[in-house]
Amino acid sequence: MRPTIVIVGAGFGGLRAARALRKAPVDVVLLDRHNYHLFQPLLYQVATAGLEPEQIAKPVRAILRRQPNFEFRMVEVTGVDFATRQVATDRGPVPYDFLILALGGETNYFGLESIVRHGFGLKGVVDAVAIRNHVLRCFEQAMLEPDAERRRALLTFVVVGGGPTGVEMAGALSELIRLVLVKDYPRLNIKDVRVLLLEASDRLLAAMPDRLSEAAAETLWRKKHVEVRFGAAVLDFDGARVTLKGGEVIPARTLIWAAGAKAVSLTATLGLTTARQGRVTVTPELQAPGHPEVYVIGDAAYLEHDGTPLPMMAPVAIQMADTAVANIARRLRDEAPLAFRYKDPGSLATIGRNAAVAYLGGVAFKGFAAWVVWLIVHIIQLIGFRNKLFVLMNWAWDYFFYERAARLITKE
Amino acid sequence: MRPTIVIVGAGFGGLRAARALRKAPVDVVLLDRHNYHLFQPLLYQVATAGLEPEQIAKPVRAILRRQPNFEFRMVEVTGVDFATRQVATDRGPVPYDFLILALGGETNYFGLESIVRHGFGLKGVVDAVAIRNHVLRCFEQAMLEPDAERRRALLTFVVVGGGPTGVEMAGALSELIRLVLVKDYPRLNIKDVRVLLLEASDRLLAAMPDRLSEAAAETLWRKKHVEVRFGAAVLDFDGARVTLKGGEVIPARTLIWAAGAKAVSLTATLGLTTARQGRVTVTPELQAPGHPEVYVIGDAAYLEHDGTPLPMMAPVAIQMADTAVANIARRLRDEAPLAFRYKDPGSLATIGRNAAVAYLGGVAFKGFAAWVVWLIVHIIQLIGFRNKLFVLMNWAWDYFFYERAARLITKE
Numbered sequence: 145m146r147p148t149i150v151i152v153g154a155g156f157g158g159l160r161a162a163r164a165l166r167k168a169p170v171d172v173v174l175l176d177r178h179n180y181h182l183f184q185p186l187l188y189q190v191a192t193a194g195l196e197p198e199q200i201a202k203p204v205r206a207i208l209r210r211q212p213n214f215e216f217r218m219v220e221v222t223g224v225d226f227a228t229r230q231v232a233t234d235r236g237p238v239p240y241d242f243l244i245l246a247l248g249g250e251t252n253y254f255g256l257e258s259i260v261r262h263g264f265g266l267k268g269v270v271d272a273v274a275i276r277n278h279v280l281r282c283f284e285q286a287m288l289e290p291d292a293e294r295r296r297a298l299l300t301f302v303v304v305g306g307g308p309t310g311v312e313m314a315g316a317l318s319e320l321i322r323l324v325l326v327k328d329y330p331r332l333n334i335k336d337v338r339v340l341l342l343e344a345s346d347r348l349l350a351a352m353p354d355r356l357s358e359a360a361a362e363t364l365w366r367k368k369h370v371e372v373r374f375g376a377a378v379l380d381f382d383g384a385r386v387t388l389k390g391g392e393v394i395p396a397r398t399l400i401w402a403a404g405a406k407a408v409s410l411t412a413t414l415g416l417t418t419a420r421q422g423r424v425t426v427t428p429e430l431q432a433p434g435h436p437e438v439y440v441i442g443d444a445a446y447l448e449h450d451g452t453p454l455p456m457m458a459p460v461a462i463q464m465a466d467t468a469v470a471n472i473a474r475r476l477r478d479e480a481p482l483a484f485r486y487k488d489p490g491s492l493a494t495i496g497r498n499a500a501v502a503y504l505g506g507v508a509f510k511g512f513a514a515w516v517v518w519l520i521v522h523i524i525q526l527i528g529f530r531n532k533l534f535v536l537m538n539w540a541w542d543y544f545f546y547e548r549a550a551r552l553i554t555k556e
Numbered sequence: 557m558r559p560t561i562v563i564v565g566a567g568f569g570g571l572r573a574a575r576a577l578r579k580a581p582v583d584v585v586l587l588d589r590h591n592y593h594l595f596q597p598l599l600y601q602v603a604t605a606g607l608e609p610e611q612i613a614k615p616v617r618a619i620l621r622r623q624p625n626f627e628f629r630m631v632e633v634t635g636v637d638f639a640t641r642q643v644a645t646d647r648g649p650v651p652y653d654f655l656i657l658a659l660g661g662e663t664n665y666f667g668l669e670s671i672v673r674h675g676f677g678l679k680g681v682v683d684a685v686a687i688r689n690h691v692l693r694c695f696e697q698a699m700l701e702p703d704a705e706r707r708r709a710l711l712t713f714v715v716v717g718g719g720p721t722g723v724e725m726a727g728a729l730s731e732l733i734r735l736v737l738v739k740d741y742p743r744l745n746i747k748d749v750r751v752l753l754l755e756a757s758d759r760l761l762a763a764m765p766d767r768l769s770e771a772a773a774e775t776l777w778r779k780k781h782v783e784v785r786f787g788a789a790v791l792d793f794d795g796a797r798v799t800l801k802g803g804e805v806i807p808a809r810t811l812i813w814a815a816g817a818k819a820v821s822l823t824a825t826l827g828l829t830t831a832r833q834g835r836v837t838v839t840p841e842l843q844a845p846g847h848p849e850v851y852v853i854g855d856a857a858y859l860e861h862d863g864t865p866l867p868m869m870a871p872v873a874i875q876m877a878d879t880a881v882a883n884i885a886r887r888l889r890d891e892a893p894l895a896f897r898y899k900d901p902g903s904l905a906t907i908g909r910n911a912a913v914a915y916l917g918g919v920a921f922k923g924f925a926a927w928v929v930w931l932i933v934h935i936i937q938l939i940g941f942r943n944k945l946f947v948l949m950n951w952a953w954d955y956f957f958y959e960r961a962a963r964l965i966t967k968e
Contacts, residue, residue, distance in 0.1 A: 179696060179965045198608045198962045205740035206963065215743075218696040218965070235700045269966050284591060284630040288647045328617035331627075530953060530961060534946070541942060549942060550610045551618065553591045553630070554681050 146171050146213075149472065150231055150240035152221050154181050154204045157442035157461030158246035159527075164469040166211045170476075173238060175231065177220045179203050182269060183526055185458065186535070188309060190272035191400075192316040193280070193324075193548040197269045199534050202527050221247075224414050226435050242437050242472050245424070246465070247411050249443035249456050252404030252421065262383040263399040266309060275400060277555045279317070282397055283325060284553070287332070293395070299337045300396035302386050304378050305403030306343030307350070308493040311360055313402055314341040315495040318368045323497075323546045339369065340394065342376040344403070349501065351455065351491050352508070356501040359510045363495045378403075405456050407444045419446040420453060428483035430468050436475075439468035449486045458525075459489050494518045497543060558583050558625075561884065562643055562652035564633050566593050566616045569854035569873030570658035571939075576881040578623045582888075585650060587643065589632045591615050594681060595938055597870065598947070600721065602684035603812075604728040605692070605736075605960040609681045611946050614939050633659075636826050638847050654849050654884050657836070658877070659823050661855035661868050664816030664833065674795040675811040678721060687812060689967045691729070694809055695737060696965070699744070705807070711749045712808035714798050716790050717815030718755030719762070720905040723772055725814055726753040727907040730780045735909075735958045751781065752806065754788040756815070761913065763867065763903050764920070768913040771922045775907045790815075817868050819856045831858040832865060840895035842880050848887075851880035861898045870937075871901050906930045909955060 147170050151158045154176035165172045180201040189195040208214045219233035224245075230237040251265035264275045279301065286298040303314040318339040326334060341348075341364060347357045348364075364370040377389040378399070386394040407422040416424045416432050423446035424432060430445060432438040442461030447454050454460045463486060471481035490504035494515060502514035519539070526532050542548055559582050563570045566588035577584045595612040602609055620626045631645035636657075642649040663677035676687045691713065698710040715726040730751040738746060753760075753776060759769045760776075776782040789801040790811070798806040819834040828836045828844050835858035836844060842857060844850040854873030859866050866872045875898060883893035902916035906927060914926035931951070938944050954960055 179692060179963070196608045196610045197966060198964060201964055203740065203963045209739055217700060218693075219700065269964070273966075280591060281630075288629060288631070327621055328615065530959070534949075534961075537946075537949075547942070549946075551591075551615045552610060552613055552681070554609060554685075 147241035147476065148173060148239065149242045149244065150175065150238055151244045151246060152176075152231060153246035153248050153442075153444075154178065154216075155184075155246060155248045155442065155461065156458040157248075157465045158244065159204070159207065160462045160465035161244050161246065161441070161469050162208060162214060163211070164466060165472075166213065168213070168469075168473060170213060170242075170472075172211075172214045173240075174204060174208075174214065174216050175219050175221055175233065175238065176204065176216075177218065178268075179205070179216075179218050181207060181527060183531075184267070185522060186526075187266055187269075187272045188313040188316055190269065190550070191266060191275035191279075191313065192320045193276050193550040194316065194320070194542060195535060195538055196550050197273065199531055199538065200526065201269060202531060207527060221410065223410075224438075226415070226438065229437070240437075242475075243439065244465075244468050245414075245432075245438065245440045245444055246442050246461065247408050247444040249405040249421075250408045251401060252406035253401060254404060256378070256380070258380050258382060259378070259399065259401055262381050263304075263401045265401055266313065273554065276550065277553050278398060279320075280551060280553045283329060283332070286336070287329060292336075296336050296338075297384060297395040298397050300340070300394065301338070301398045301400070302340045302342060302378075302394060302396045303400045303402060304342045305401065306341060306345070306348035306372075307402065308491070310341060310343070310402035311348055311364065311493050311495060313400055314339055314370045315364055315368050315499070318364075318370050319496045320548055322369060324548050324551070327546075328551070338371060338396075340371045340373060340396075342373050342378060342388070344375065344377040346374045348372070349491075349493055352493075352501060352503050356503060356508050356510060360493065360495060360501050363499050367499065368496050405443065411444050416440070421446070421456070429471055429481035430464055430484050431471075431481070436481075439471070441465055441468050447484065454486055460486060463487065492518045492521060559653035559888065560585060560651065561654045561656065562587065562650055563656040563658060564588075564643060565658035565660050565854075565856075566590065566628075567596075567658060567660045567854065567873065568870040569660075569877045570656065571616070571619065572874045572877035573656050573658065573853070573881050574620060574626060575623070576878060577884075578625065580625070580881075580885060582625060582654075582884075584623075584626045585652075586616060586620075586626065586628050587631050587633055587645065587650065588616065588628075589630065591617070591628075591630050593619060593939060595943075596679070597934060598938075599678055599681075599684045600725040600728055602681065602962070603678060603687035603691075603725065604732045605688050605962040606728065606732070606954060607947060607950055608962050609685065611943055611950065612938065613681060614943060619939055633822065635822075636850075638827070638850065641849070652849075654887075655851065656877075656880050657826075657844075657850065657852045657856055658854050658873065659820050659856040661817040661833075662820045663813060664818040665813060666816060668790070668792070670792050670794060671790070671811065671813055674793050675716075675813045677813055678725065685966065688962065689965050690810060691732075692963060692965045695741060695744070698748070699741060704748075708748050708750075709796060709807040710809050712752070712806065713750070713810045713812070714752045714754060714790075714806060714808045715812045715814060716754045717813065718753060718757070718760035718784075719814065720903070722753055722755070722814035723760055723776065723905050723907060725812055726751055726782045727776055727780050727911070730776075730782050731908045732960055734781060736960045736963070739958075740963070750783060750808075752783045752785060752808075754785050754790060754800070756787065756789040758786045760784070761903075761905055764905075764913060764915050768915060768920050768922060772905065772907060772913050775911050779911065780908050817855065823856050828852070833858070833868070841883055841893035842876055842896050843883075843893070848893075851883065853877055853880050859896065866898055872898060875899065904930045904933060
């Protein structure tokens with residue numbers, strides 16, 4: 145009997161693992177509650193009407209169509225029975241010989257219930273389309289609002305969190321408004337519009353060298369008209385007013401929360417030991433302690449590297465997938481598993497047209513050069529030639545014509 | 557004071573009227589509850605994962621951005637006070653000197669409540685995306701369904717109504733399944749899949765000559781594997797079983813209702829005299845009787861032409877818009893309004909790749925030639941060069957690679 149390897153999650157890690165097993169003498173079963181793989185790094189562009197969801201997502205079945213040892217099941221995973229080696233799902237149990245848990249992350253609201261209720265996260269297609277609908281609706285409502293104060297609140301957009309997602313979201317939102325929407329709303333007074341980026345610490349992009357963090361803040365502030373505020377911790381948002389620690393209140397109808405991530409809530413229910421952000425503490429070989437046939441990778445796994453926890457980012461998930469697959473292969477040959485070694489590919493964040501910061505191979509650079517690198521890297525990583533082509537065409541069009549194609553309010 | 561012309565509805569008629577007034581010495585206010593104009597003739601392609609909503613819809617503000625006398629308001633119209641000349645909306649009244657009611661149509665379920673509840677209409681973006689999600693979800697569920705009978709019901713798709721929408725929907729759905737999804741689902745037994753097109757009368761495409769109707773049925777049946785049934789009137793659908801007049805029951809989890817249209821329900825509440833399908837009886841000059849400053853056009857207007865009611869189709873709406881605008885201009889010059897004359901541009905329906913039927917200028921043709929004409933006509937009519945380009949690229953890709961890009965299940 146060929147061993148069955150069940151992979152939970154079709155994100156960067158799970159998909160990579162499934163592909164890496166294509167020539168292995170095993171059966172691969174991939175489970176996900178969505179039927180598509182999502183290229184999350186470009187999700188903020190869906191939220192700002194630049195891209196359509198279909199352009200950054202691709203059905204899992206289409207991606208792995210030609211892999212004969214592969215099977216996909218769209219199910220909701222509800223637990224794992226490690227004793228009988230079965231994944232529990234809403235459509236019955238799925239038995240495994242090896243299990244790769246690539247469960248992924250979700251927005252971490254740090255217990256702020258009011259923000260869960262009134263704010264927007266940015267983790268999935270539904271989130272992104274909800275933000276797009278809401279932002280455009282705010283503009284439509286502002287046009288009809290006679291009261292100046294309420295109009296300004298409709299046109300105040302608060303992004304919380306100075307990591308890459310928050311920086312990219314704030315920059316893209318400001319460009320959507322200042323390059324595109326101003327043309328749609330000739331009666332709009334641009335002075336009524338505010339985009340704020342709130343960061344609790346004293347710098348943006350903590351993974352980057354200081355001078356790039358400063359460059360990012362400077363560019364956001366001077367070129368993109370984003371009000372960057374440091375030491376600004378959000379305590380509450382009731383849908384109309386953002387309350388900061390210290391008591392300051394910002395009237396705003398939109399709050400986008402990009403201030404934290406954690407492992408998906410399912411992770412905590414599996415009975416495995418979890419560490420910070422609800423991530424499962426794994427052995428250096430990426431196994432769940434006590435369950436050598438279970439691998440945990442990506443956002444769901446907690447592992448320290450040179451004394452600091454590995455970040456919840458795609459490169460970590462992808463590299464971990466390779467190690468997990470290699471270790472399963474070694475195990476099938478009765479060899480001892482190898483410890484995971486992370487090779488940091490560096491980091492990139494775009495702020496808007498012609499503006500990005502990059503820290504690659506220890507080299508820091510910014511501006512147009514970083515922006516071109518960002519663009520190339522993202523096009524290369526997008527899955528499927530069709531998606532690459534359509535995204536590139538969209539970007540080219542938007543770049544030259546100052547447009548955004550997806551400015552539709554599609555929710556009833 | 558320049559007169560204010562309020563147009564209700566941003567469909568084919570309303571948009572055409574707004575554009576036709578661009579050089580007139582008037583202020584134009586266009587009201588719609590959506591912020592976009594939708595190219596409805598291609599909506600079935602969104603429902604069958606071929607196109608993305610953004611490619612057949614364009615924001616009204618973007619379309620009419622350069623028209624200085626134009627203003628758009630996204631509001632829900634709730635009524636009209638003809639005495640004080642005000643349109644009532646959820647955001648307060650909008651006064652007018654002339655009113656053009658281009659309210660459009662909606663699905664006519666003929667009082668069949670069970671179909672409203674369990675079936676799908678195909679009038680808006682939300683409908684189309686709902687069908688796409690549902691059809692793809694049926695395939696995912698069928699893969700997990702051990703019971704053969706229930707699996708077959710999941711894979712039985714019933715389209716009701718043999719007009720252009722039903723014919724195009726059934727053909728496109730069958731092609732989606734037989735050309736694309738079979739590759740995604742290698743374990744699928746294609747014999748389990750049924751696409752039915754139910755028509756209550758004894759022919760498809762009633763507006764076409766007999767031999768084209770026959771050719772369409774023949775092509776659907778022989779080439780596209782659609783089971784075309786005549787004399788099949790649907791009485792009930794409970795989400796699992798379709799019941800026909802006569803008692804026959806078809807187990808199916810999907811019913812798409814393309815069997816009728818009527819004026820939107822708002823039309824009936826305006827206090828104007830309505831005729832068949834809830835449409836407002838208008839004078840030959842397209843005015844509401846007793847209200848010479850109110851024009852009713854498109855699906856909302858009932859007018860007979862050579863003894864038969866004008867159909868609820870885009871060409872009628874567009875031509876009526878031109879007449880309404882011309883009559884307003886004449887009125888401003890104190891000239892008598894002119895009667896509407898409809899020029900029938902003919903009709904077209906596509907059945908799938910390389911297959912369509914066309915009846916243009918009294919000439920009937922079919923097959924590849926008709927399909928090419930259909931393609932050209934639709935690309936030309938799509939609004940905006942970007943949409944034309946992206947739709948054409950999508951079609952080319954799908955044609956050569958037997959693909960559909962938008963196979964995502966995006967509803968949680």
